[in-house]
Amino acid sequence: MTEKYEAIVIGGGVMGCSTLHYLAELGVTKTLLLERDTLASGSTGRSMTILRMHYSNRVITEMAWWSRGVMANFEDEVGAPSGYQQNDWLLVPGPGNEDAASTNVKLAQSVGVETEVLSIDDAISRWPYMQFGENECVVWEGKAGFADSHLVTNGFASSARSRGASVRLGVSVDEILHENGVAIGVRTDQGDIFADRIVLTTGPWTNVLLEQVTEPLPIHTVRHQVMRLKQQEGFEKVAEPFHPIVVHAPSGMSARTDTPGYALVGYREDPCDRDTYNQGVDTEVVVEGMGLFADIIPAYEDATYVNGWSGLFTVSLDWNPIIDRVPGFENLVVGAGFSGHGFKMSPAIGRSLAELAVGAKETTFDLHPIRFSRFEEDDLLKSAYGGNVFA
Ligand SMILES: Cc1cc2nc3c(=O)[nH]c(=O)nc-3n(C[C@H](O)[C@H](O)[C@H](O)COP(=O)(O)OP(=O)(O)OC[C@H]3O[C@@H](n4cnc5c(N)ncnc54)[C@H](O)[C@@H]3O)c2cc1C
Incomplete structure (x- = not known):
């Protein structure tokens, strides 16, 4: 039939x-x-499942903002939990990207997103366990977060x-x-x-x-590596219990808290074959990724690599x-x-x-x-x- x-x-x-x-x-x-x-x-x-609204194009910002509302109210809208966890989001745009960051912040604000460019002094007074380079700025979003894929x-x-x-x-x-x-x-x-x-x-x-x-x-595929770290003992109490999601634009490194006491760090985008790529994590990537993250949250200098995986980004032009x-x-x-x-x-x-x-x-x-x-x-x-x- x-x-x-x-x-x-x-x-x-x-x-x-x-x-x-x-x-x-x-x-x-x-x-x-x-x-x-x-x-x-x-x-x-x-996926690392980070939810943020900071983008360069209106339709993408609007889609991310609208979707964040669904993720945050998933039980009501879809009838099931999403594992949504609201979390501050910080972007370190890096030298030369300050204007770009500020333009994107204005775009996000016009869509209704709670976001602003912070001075380093402001950022350090709010998160004293973090550090940033001199003359840098930081972009903050208050209603970012993550969910469970x-x-x-x-x-x-x-x-x-x-x-x-x-x-x-x-x-x-x-x-x-x-x-x-x-x-x-x-x-x-x-x-x-x-x-x-x-x-x-x-x-x-x-x-x-x-x-x-x-x-x-x-479109083509790239391999993105994710490492899971055990935080320094007791750091979750300092960071109450979640430190901000951190993105370092110049290197492409991003990091977020996982289950309490653990963090995920994503790093590197290498072209690969979608069917035969290495699904593990390279030692050099662990060393570099952990180093980049510890530059922003020094308590991670004492973190331990637990395990990790790689996944595919399907990248358009x-x-x-x-x-x-x-x-x-x-x-x-x-x-x-x-x-x-x-x-x-x-x-x-x-x-x-x-x-x-x-x-x-x-x-x-x-x-x-x-x-x-x-x-x-x-x-x-x-x-x-x-x-x-x-x-
Ligand atoms: C490591 C990593 C980190 C990421 N971090 C983030 C993040 O922090 N925030 C964020 O917003 N996004 C993130 N992403 C991106 C996000 O996860 C993807 O954009 C999204 O999951 C894509 O979903 P999809 O359904 O298009 O593709 P997929 O999840 O790949 O689903 C495609 C499905 O199609 C099936 N399929 C393929 N061919 C066939 C066939 N012929 N017949 C039947 N089934 C078929 C496959 O088995 C697969 O299950 C990340 C991705 C990766 C890999």
Whole structure:
């Protein structure tokens, strides 16, 4: 018997599950999500899950801010915990980036974000256990934080399932079936399944399916390494219990508290093969990453490396996402290229993908700046910090 749905979502990372949830919010509940592994088994489950709003482009700032509201009220909005923890966020922009930082702060303030540029004296009086270089400035955000990627992903999936959606694990999609510019279904390793519309959220593997139907997206994968450190004994009492999330723009190092007494440090973006990359952490990266972090919070000079992992950033040419209908198809939608900072926007991304999939006349966010065609039109988004994850 032919199996047919209102929508199929391919890929069970945070983006696919968020899309499934927002399809249900829009009344589309006869849906099927196909994941070849388990939920959050791709980039999502390796994320540092930092939530901040400091960006160079309005649509990204708005998406991050709107999404932060969903993450903070996840129980009410989605019906499950997100593990959200509000936490101060500090960016050390580094020499030459002061104007960029201040422009982004003004943008974020205009969206409603509680943020300001602090002098070093102000920062040290608030966090006396931190240190910064002379003549530096620091950007502060008060409603930043982090969440739990597995809780968020599974929460979105459960919410959709409670309204009729199906989630099928261990099913690999091999091909998108289409006729005369209309996507009609998918060919999987377990047979063909049909649908009125298809959403592609396969993260690093997006082009594997996309290039069968159109030009591949200009995206590539880089390996980002994350180390878990045990803090100096008793430091959680000094830092009450969470020190700010710290980002050092010149090096790309970011760090946050993990469970009390532990911290996560993310460092390095090295091009790699998405299927064969080293999923561990390099010794030199541990030494450099811990050193950079201890330069800002010296109590980490006595920290111990516990363990770590590497994950994939799927990076677009301008380090910003691509959210659009696939050219030539009204009913095939893609969300990709989150460039190492997608988790925080996942509610807004899922909402946008769902709106595009149902053909909504108006979308919650202005998706024009993050359209598919911006690359061939040479209309890339610009980052105040040059091309990197701080986009
Ligand atoms: C180390 C690291 C740190 C990060 N830190 C942050 C951070 O602090 N803050 C932030 O906002 N973002 C962060 N990110 C980025 C964020 O995690 C990603 O942008 C986000 O998780 C991407 O989700 P996704 O659903 O697009 O992709 P994925 O999670 O990779 O999901 C894609 C899914 O598709 C499945 N799939 C692929 N092909 C097929 C197929 N043919 N058939 C069926 N299923 C298929 C895969 O198995 C996978 O589960 C980080 C990422 C990494 C790796």
